[in-house]
Amino acid sequence: MTALARTPARRKSAAHTRFVLREGLLFWALIVPNLAAIIVFGYYPTLYNLVLSFTDWDFVQPAPVLVGLENYLDLFQPGSLLMEALRNTAIFVLFTVAGTMIGGLAIGGLLAQRLRMSGLVRTIAFAPHMLPGAAVGVLWLFLFDPNYGLSRWFFEMFGADSPKWTTTSDFSLWAIVIAYAWQRLGFVAIIYYAAILDLPKDIFEAAALDGATGWKLFRSMTLPLLSPITFFLTVTGIIAAAQTFDIIATLTNGGPGTSSTTLPWLIYDQAFVEFDIGTSAATATVMFALLLVVTLVQTRYASKQVHYS
Amino acid sequence: MTLTSPRPVTADIPAADDSTATEPRQESLGLRPARDRRPAARRSRPMTIALYILMGFVFAVFAIPIYWLFSSSLKPEGEIYTFPLTWIPSSLEWSNFADAWTSAPFGAFLRNSIITTVVGTALEIGVALLSAYAFAFVRFRGKMVIFAIMVGSLMLPGHITLLVNYITVAGLGWLNTYQGLILPGIGSAFAMFLLFQQMRQVPGELVDAAKIDGAGHIRRMWNVVAPICQPMILTATLIVMIGKWNDFVWPLIVTSTADMRTLPIGLMFLRSQEGYDSWGPVMAGTVIVAAPMLILFFLAQRRIIGGIVSGALKG
Secondary structure, three states, rough: OOOHHHHHHHHHHHHHHHHHHHHHHHHHHHHHHHHHHHHHHHHHHHHHHHOOOOOOOOOOOOOOOOHHHHHHHHHHOOOHHHHHHHHHHHEEEEEEHHHHHHHHHHHHHHHOOOOOHHHHHHHHHHHHHHHHHHHHHHHHHHHHHOOOHHHHHHHHOOOOOOOOOOOOOHHHHHHHHHHHHHHHHHHHHHHHHHHOOOOOOOHHEEEEEOOOHHHHHHHHHHHHHHHHHHHHHHHHHHHHHHOOOOHHHHOOOOOOOOOOOOOOHHHHHHOOOOHHHHHHHHHHHHHHHHHHHHHHHHHHHHHHHHOOO | OOOHHOOHHHHHHHHHHHHOOOOOOOOOOOOOOOOOOOOOOOHHHHHHHHHHHHHHHHHHHHHHHHHHHHHHOOOHHHOOOOOOOOOOOOOOOHHHHHHHHHHHHHHHHHHHHHHHHHHHHHHHHHHHHHHHHHHHHHOOOOOHHHHHHHHHHHOOHHHHHHHHHHHHHHHHOOOOOOOHHHHHHHOOHHHHHHHHHHHHOOOHHHHHHHHOOOOOHHHHHHHHHHHHHHHHHHHHHHHHHHHHHHOOHHHHHOOOHHHOOOHHHHEEEEEEEEEEHHHHHHHHOOOOOOOHHHHHHHHHHHHHHHHHHHHHHOO
């Protein structure tokens, strides 16, 4: 009885094993190019960067020398460059994200009014988001020119002199905030615009029947319904802004002094200008840890939001 | 309160059974159609005028800098260094472009940008297609663990891999070469994820039918799955391409001679070379860097915005 039943089953399982083996081989063949690139140029560098952060190296010595926590202790001295960069990064992120979110919501809501020509405004608002950051940086360098840039014309309208945006430490950080916000604003606006058009209209009609209008409708209906998008844009906005490099490199070079040095610029400067590999690796690790917290908050929140729509 | 409501909103709600009123209309953005359209809200005339003024202001914020970029690249030098500003160039001065082209090797920059963008995009989309197909259609136990590892790489910020990738590429002897510029960027979690999501929507019967006809995986991928996913492949290609063209920090550190630099890096060096006293050529150089992306955007606006927006709205 058992012997009779086993024979065909075994034959089938042999064929099945061959099938599984063949599929498995094919799977690996298809996956390996991408997986290898991700491991070699993504995961491995992240881990080895952590190792390097406990060493001292300048590219010239034959090998990195272990120094324990020294790099971190130096970095977290009060008044250190890292502290300055953390402060600048926090200001840069706070103002670019807050500014583009508020401005983007307002513009998105305006575009959703379906006025004539709003298609044209949509296009032109999104265009800067397509441009290389280097082009945006160099363009704004000219616009900020206190003698021959548009900045002079703008401030002259109010009878004032243009600040020396990129060459004085009081203004350099604000210069990169403005240029970066200009590049990102249209992107946020278009996302909000699409999200507003996507809102379920029947709820609004019901609320309108109950007499809710204008600001109240916006406060109690539109804003809460948009909150998943607001959350998404905030988190991705923080992550993107915290990594901004090209606009800083073309506009201020992190200066004058260290007045517009943010974390990515500091990492670059320590590694490829000062050749202080261990310190740069430690700074990169600090930045990674901070961004990881932001990302984890998003993943936790997003998994709770799965059934939202 | 209800009685004094300034806008009798109830008046313009169409009858619920009026099917034509709720017919989904294709959005001009090329997004998925809006579920239903509220009839244009009734607005007072001052309100409408105020909204148009606001929109004009928004337009100016984006249009004026872009206009300034293009007009300055064509202005004679005398009209750049004047105040009050010259808004409309009296004559079009193409020599700014010639100046930019000769004072920096823009021909080489352009060539390098095109090579890294085209080859890099082809490779990235290629490996993304293969791996997305494997995750969607090839049977393998535990493949979702590998999927998670790949998607997890999206959490690694570019700046943490910079230093070690530089050391790796230097160790391979690839500094200042095309393979050094291109290969570290071909691993793709984002494009793979986009394509995977699209492939999951492919009807299983179609793939099974091809299988019964004796088509192996490769033929099924090439003849059945890829054609169905073509729109998403195109969208992913555009988004990846824009990223590669605009890439800055990696080409900056991995190249060391002018003949290997890409356009954004070349622009930065043109800026420091020409300095503050030569805005005409510098703006012309900026136009050379920016124009390809603007042209691409105007040609494929719906697809690019649609791809980016749907990625965001679906989280």
